[in-house]
Amino acid sequence: MEAQKSEVALADEFFDTSKKLKAEISKVIIGQEDVVNLVLTAIFCQGHCLLVGVPGLAKTLLINTIASVLDLNFKRIQFTPDLMPSDIVGSETLDNNRNFKFVKGPIFANIILADEINRTPPKTQSALLESMQEFSVTVSGNIYNLEKPFFVLATQNPIEQEGTYPLPEAQLDRFMFNLFLDYPSYQSELSIVKNTTTANRPIANKVLDRNQILAYQDLVRKVPVPDNVIEYAVKLVHKTRAKSEHAPEISKKYLEWGAGPRASQYLVIAAKCNALMHNKYSPDIEDVKAIAPSVLRHRIVRNFKAEADGVSVDEIISKLL
Template sequence: MTTDLTTDSSPEEELLENVDQIAEAREAILAQVRKRIYGQTELIEHLLVALFSRGHCLLMGVPGLAKTSLIATLAEVLDLDFNRIQFTPDLMPADITGTDILEEDHATGKRFFKFIKGPVFSNLLLADEINRTPPKTQAALLQAMQEYEVSAGGTTYELDLPFQVFATQNPIEQEGTYPLPEAQLDRFMFHLTVDYPEADDEVMIVKKTTSSYKAELEPVMDAQRILELQNLVRRVPVSDEVVRYAVDLVRKTRPDGSDAPDYVKEYIGWGAGPRASQYLVIGGKARAILDGRLTVSNEDIKALALPILRHRLLTNFQAEAQGLTTDDIVKRLVEES
């Protein structure tokens, strides 16, 4: 799993030679993760697409569905630095990014400020219950998520790559929570729902977690290899037809646009921006190459449309009155496209 991607072959031959390696890496990752996580196959697949697309994920699910365990397991399998932040109402921005502390040089007596890095300085950051902290603290992640750097005390510090944020939210308990600003929501590639496990999977979960059994995981790759594969994914060719399909799908979510169907104009107050089109295409590339294909199809775009678009649309009062959600609108757009 640590083969160097640098060869003397042509770019096309190099891509073909490494497609099988990426597909094998996917299977190896899944095999290791499944030692501890039972079921949730589609969720894990989406997390891998996000990983190799350099995208962040927002996971929505009730407590006890192994969201934290899944991200920690993924970090262990990928041999990445992992930090978890429990977001609370009293959490401050410096608790995430780090802070300057005053120190004294005992030899000279001079005082100076030293920056102590916060938990954001990791490869995989789990922002647990991110909506439980005020917007000011939530915004502390914006620069890190978009620019891969942190500014503090007039100095900018670069984050080690790869860097990705996996945030969780509880959809049931809303007391004492703060909705994520739209600007921050838009920086999450995926909004994923974590469902209850199937009956057989739940039986296995109960059996394993109530015994002394603890699966030992073997790292499948490291940070350098992940960066190589992320760069490789971006070199996957995609036809103008598929790009146009992704862009047209996103444009149909905008109620003021001429491409929008009547039901979008009736029920949507605000549609998705160009970042959604970008994520659809790069996500389609990652999905194709993880499946051992060099050809991105419209089916790849359709498969990723719901988790990429659901948090980028705003329904109006009329939709809420009729019980329609953004999921309903996106599913209808995909079916009719």
């Protein structure tokens, strides 16, 4: 009973803390409330985020701001065509005594900003696969564990295709959310211009430290989920598979490949965190619907007919919901 009480108290504290986090981030990032909410959700679910948007929408600034409100070690990796895997994970070098010594790369941090991740070849992108799934790095047969919490927040430009490489499906599947940043509204852009063209620069203060984040991550895992919510999440994923018995006509007509079991897992755990952020102790179907597009967007593949008919992935997802 005492444990339950303490978890309820921690859930209330989590709700208050998430409001403080958003308030601090909003000092620097104007608008984009949904994106901020989903990035924080991914962090508390031990997930990774891919932010897609045209240049100038503050993708990098958003990640820098989130790193500043969380008292964590932050590293930025600028992905370029000549970047090598060893530039990310590190490499072994000879020391003065002619012994091999492992020099850690920038991947050894709590928050990694993978800037313009699609500008480097798949060989280098694959250097992130083990770290994102296993939270470890293997070099010359030796396994080096990464300090938790560990998040990869990657950015990508959707319109410039020259000199870019498509992310492999295995890499895309490692990302919990694929978030699309749209242009700000007229009022938001007015506020952005007013706030960023003066001598006063807003500063976001630190709100959380490493131990608190780990405690909240553990709390999210403990949130109870009703069976009907789990069934809804799994059924939704099955609807994306054209050959599934649950597949509606739109999936059979327009989808080549559907989402895998990892999508079902992410739907449930993200719904848990979304419920806590809205001061609820257990998620409902509305929480699953709120995060479903970001979980499914990069996990379903349209066929040629969908492209010919101009049917987007988001349109298909909204009809499945």
